[in-house]
Amino acid sequence: MTNLVDYLRSPKAIRDRASQLFELAQADKLAYFRLDLTQLDAVADYVIAVMRQQYPDLQVPFHSRWRHFEVGNxxxxxxxxxxxxxLSPVDQAKAKFDLVVPSVLLDAGAGDRWQYLESSTEQTWTRSEGLAIASFDAFCQGAFSTQPYRTDAEGLKQITPEKIAAFFQVTPENPLVGLEGRSHLLRKLGHTIKQFPDLFGDSPRPGNLVDYLRHQTHQGELSAVTVLNAVLLGFGDIWSGRLSIDGTNLGDVWHHSALPGEDTDQLIPFHKLSQWLTYSLLEPLQDLGITITDLDQMTGLPEYRNGGLCVDLGLLQLKNLQLAEIPHSPDSELIVEWRALTVCLLDRIADTIRTKLDLTSDALPLVKVLQGGTWTAGRKIAASLRPGGTPPIQISSDGTVF
Incomplete structure (x- = not known):
């Protein structure tokens, strides 16, 4: 089963399995969604308009946690x-890894009531930006270690819901969705990185992954897929209550009965948070002079902003509109369908945008289309359609998937 686990951890498996559901959707053989690819041009135009508004020169950065740290300029x-x-450049990169790893893991949906007051700017932030600034401040104050500007196994193991609540200004009047799930995830991270000294060192901290990845470079180049593989191996055991094969936790992998074959043939991987974490680790590596390759082997991120864009602009249509009125768990086949179709549609949206702008995938890789891009466009269309900019389909999340 080791080969199967390796396969399910690959971007190729994400596209392979998602494409099987996409083909069924094209034949209108799925239970929950139908496709309307005649809307593809209009969606691409909408995203391009948002992209030009955000980045008039089309010099789009990566879709990563670093963008949230820049909010408000x-x-x-x-x-x-x-x-x-x-610190040396390598140690600075390690500190940035130490910041971004817990910050990404804390970034599941915050809910529409929580907000964070940033003391240094006296600005109030919500949602992903609020979680980013709160985790940034917490990191600088030593929330994840015994010292500021560091995250390590011992510090992570001491995380409690009460500690997160204090740093994130959570009160009954300012509730944060998934507080228990977030704190459990960080504690699990502390225990997990101790199991992989090759990746995280004898004094385990996320930042030591920099040393491992530097040794994986070849002539100054490093594949983004190599970084993802390290993330999935090193952090894979932090996900609770997920499917497993021979004791190996699969993480963001789910079952859909419409796929042919045995049970393992019906598994669809997404690795959304792991891919976004990977995208967020690339920039500190680039700062060390490492050239990142194979960016477009990675996939788009199947979460509610990208998926919501496809629904709100008619590329994806829910067959039973009443299902939009009730929440669905991440393991429901409706959500699995939605995410798989989103993966495939993001590739098609990106290709259409590149054609319209006469750009290559090297000039505008998928990670930049997401930033420019589909995620921002998904948030914008949601805000124009529903109070609070909520997604078109409700998700019951424990704070560890979306």
Whole structure:
């Protein structure tokens, strides 16, 4: 089964299995969704308009956690770099890994009531930006270690819901969705990285992954898929209550009965948070002069902003509209369908955008289309259609999937 686990951890498996559901959708043989590919041009035009508004010169950065740290045009990352200036470039990269790993893992949906007051700017932030700034401040104050500007196994193992609540300003009047799930995830991270000294060192911290990845480079180049593989191997055991094969936790992998074959043939991987974490780890590596390759082997992120864009603009249509009125769990076949079709549609949206802009995949890789892009467009259309910008389909999440 080791080969199967390796396969299910690959971007190829994500596209393979999602494409099987996409083919069924094209034949209108899925239970929950139908496709309307005649809307593809209109969706691409909508995303391009959003992209030009955000990035008039089309110089789009990666879709990563670093964008959230930049919100409001405040120089938070520059301030962090100033605090780290006495460290070597490699140690600075390690500190950035230590910041971004827990920050990404804390970034499942916050709900529409939570907000965070940033003391240094006196600005109030919500949703992903709020979670980013809260986790940034927590990191700088030593929330994930015994010292500031560091995350390590011992610090993570001490995380409690109460500690997260204190750093994230959570009160009965300011509730954060999935508080228990988030704190459990960080504690699991602390225990898990101790099991992989080759990846995280003898004094385990996420930042030590920098050393491992530097040794995986070839002539100054590193495949994004190599980074994803390290993320899935090193962090795979943190996900609770997920499917497993021979004791190996599969993570963001789900079952859909419409796929032919045995049970394992009906498994569909997504690895949404792991891919977004991978995208977020690439920039500190680039700062070390490493060239990242194979970006487009990675997939788009099947979450409610990208998926919501496809639903709100008519590319995807829910067959039973009443199902939009009730929440669905991440393991429901409706949600699995939605996410799989989103993966395939993001590839098609990206190709259509590149054709319209006369750009290559090297000039506008998928990770930039997401940033420019589909995620922002999904949030924009949601805000125009529903109070609070909620997604078109409700998800019951424990804070570890979306």
């Amino acid at each position: 405040f120089p938070r990352v520059q301030q962090l770099e100033q605090a780290l200036k006495n």
